Amino acid sequence: MNLLIDWVQIKKYKDILFLYYNGISKIVINRPWCYNAFRVKTVEEMIDAIEICKCRNDIDVVIITGYGDKSFCSGGDQTTRGKGGYIGDDGNPKLNILEFYKKIRELPKPVIAMVNGYAIGGGNVLHVVCDLTIASSNAIFSQVGPKVGSFDGGFGSSYLARNIGQKKTREMWFLCKKYSSKEALDMGLINKIVKKNDLEKITIEWCKVIQKRSPMSIRMIKRCLNAELDGQHGLMQLAGDATHMFYLMEESKEGKNAFLEKRPPNFKKFKKFI
Numbered sequence: 617m618n619l620l621i622d623w624v625q626i627k628k629y630k631d632i633l634f635l636y637y638n639g640i641s642k643i644v645i646n647r648p649w650c651y652n653a654f655r656v657k658t659v660e661e662m663i664d665a666i667e668i669c670k671c672r673n674d675i676d677v678v679i680i681t682g683y684g685d686k687s688f689c690s691g692g693d694q695t696t697r698g699k700g701g702y703i704g705d706d707g708n709p710k711l712n713i714l715e716f717y718k719k720i721r722e723l724p725k726p727v728i729a730m731v732n733g734y735a736i737g738g739g740n741v742l743h744v745v746c747d748l749t750i751a752s753s754n755a756i757f758s759q760v761g762p763k764v765g766s767f768d769g770g771f772g773s774s775y776l777a778r779n780i781g782q783k784k785t786r787e788m789w790f791l792c793k794k795y796s797s798k799e800a801l802d803m804g805l806i807n808k809i810v811k812k813n814d815l816e817k818i819t820i821e822w823c824k825v826i827q828k829r830s831p832m833s834i835r836m837i838k839r840c841l842n843a844e845l846d847g848q849h850g851l852m853q854l855a856g857d858a859t860h861m862f863y864l865m866e867e868s869k870e871g872k873n874a875f876l877e878k879r880p881p882n883f884k885k886f887k888k889f890i
Contacts (some may be wrong), residue, residue, distance in 0.1 A: 620717035621637055621816065621820065623635035623636065623637050623642065624636045624637065626641065626665075626668065627664075627665065627668065629661040629664075629665070630657060630661065630761070631646060631647055631654075631655070631657050631658040631661050632644055632645055632646055632658060632662055632665065633644070633646050633683070634661075634665045634668075635829070637646070637820075639675060639676040639677070639823075639827055640675070640676065640677050640678075640679060640731075640820065640823045640827075641665075641669050641672075641675045641677070641678045641679065642664065642678075642679040642680075642681065643662055643665050643669075643678065643679070643680050644681055644682065644683050645658060645662075645680075645681070645682045645683065645689055645806035646683045647683070647693075648682075648683045648684045648686070648687070650690065650693055651682075651686065651687035651689075651690035651733075651734055651736070652683060652684075652687045652688065652689045652690060652692070652739070653689070653690045653691060653692060653694075653739075654689065654692060654693060654704065654706070654713060654738065655692075655693045655696045655704075656696065656702050656704035657704065657711050658693075658704065658711060658762070658847055659712045659715070659716050660704075660712065662782070663668050663712070663715060663716050663719055666678065666718070666719045666720065666723060666787055669723065669725065670722075670723055670724070670725070672840070672856060673724070673837070675725065676725060676823075676827045676831065677725060677726050677727075677728065677823040677826050677827065678723065678725060678726070678727045679727075679728050679729075679730050679823070680720075680727060680728070680730065680742065681729070681730035681731070681732055682728050682732060682733065684732070684733070685732055685733060685752070685754075685812060686732075686733040686734065686741065687732070687733040687734040687736075687739075688729070688730075688731040688732050688734060688735045688742075688755070689734075689735060689736070689739030689740055689742050689743075690732055690734055690736045690737060690739050691736055691737025691738030691739045691740075691741075692713065692737065692738050692766075694764060698798075700827075701715075713742075713769065714736055715747045716742075717742070717770070717771050718785065719816050720745050720746060721745065721771075721842055721846060721850075722837065722853060724835040724839070724857065725835070726747045726748065726834060726835070726838065727728060727746045727747050727832075728746060728747065728748045728749070728750060728819060728822060728823065729742065729743035729746035729748070729749040729750070730750055730815060730816065730819045731733040731743050731749055731750070731751035731752065731755045731757075731797075731806070732751075732752050732755070732812070732815055733752065733754060733755060733756070734755070734756050734758075734759075735751075735755060735756070735757045736757075736758050736759075736760055736876060737758070737759060737760045737761060737764075737766070738768070738772075740757050740758060741759075741768050741771060741772035741776070741889075742773070743757075743806070744771065744772065744775060744776050744779060744805070745771050745775065747838065748807050748822070749805070749806040749807050749808075750806070750807060750808045750810060750815065750819050750822065751797045751801075751806045751808070751809055751810075751815075752797065752809070752810060752811070752812040752815045752820060753797055753801065753809055753810070753811055753812060754812055755796075755797040755800070755806075755809075756794050756795070756796065756797075757794070757795045757797075757799075757800045757805060758788070758792060758793065758794045758795065758808075759772070759788045759789050759792060761789065761792075761794050762789065762790070762792055763792050764855060767789070773785060773789065774845065775845060776788070778845065779804055779805060780803045780804050780805050781803075781804075784803050784855065797809045822825075825852075832861065835857060836854075836857055836861075838856060839853050839857050841854045842854075845879060866881065866886065867886045870882060870883060870885075870886070
């Protein structure tokens with residue numbers, strides 16, 4: 617943890633740290649003994665935290681990372697894997713990490729993966745799903761599903777291919793090779809490499825730049841970029857935000873006010889744009 621940043625705890629959890637600093641939230645997978653592998657409980661907590669990020673107006677940007685300087689996330693904790701998925705406290709098998717991936721896509725705020733070591737398996741998918749990835753020079757990236765009898769046919773393959781291409785994606789999945797941060801940057805898997813000791817500082821700098829930008833513009837461009845790949849669900853998210861923007865316009869307010877005042881609306885006074 618970087619002691620130079622005065623992080624404040626938002627909510628206490630068992631498997632994650634959920635912190636706040638000057639409009640920036642940080643979700644930290646706090647299971648370093650297993651290279652920050654996630655179990656059902658971990659994902660439940662991350663889903664809860666990101667829902668809080670969605671609802672709080674004082675949070676502009678979200679950082680996702682792992683505790684320590686060895687691992688960002690090593691994917692699903694294989695010791696908790698049972699028939700049909702990972703076993704939660706209720707004894708039922710789940711793949712709730714897929715729900716968390718969707719939550720990242722749906723969040724109308726930028727999410728930055730701060731990769732501080734191994735990003736393996738589901739950990740590699742996790743950073744790919746984030747909007748931006750900043751990695752330390754010691755970061756290692758790999759897909760390992762076929763080595764442990766698993767695969768990700770969703771964002772971990774289709775969206776990964778949008779980032780690095782079909783051939784490289786098939787190489788990652790078929791060979792299960794490990795790639796350095798330099799190789800990851802060269803193939804378009806990440807945005808930036810920094811020195812290990814500068815990782816949080818640079819990530820915070822990126823967050824501060826984003827905070828100076830129009831939040832509605834950021835929100836809409838994220839929706840537009842997601843819409844095609846996310847199908848009808850993505851179009852619904854985009855359409856919902858378009859409706860939100862329209863409600864802020866005088867033309868929309870005229871319709872509502874006319875209804876409440878029991879009079880015909882006067883839409884003719886609004887200019888038609890070409």
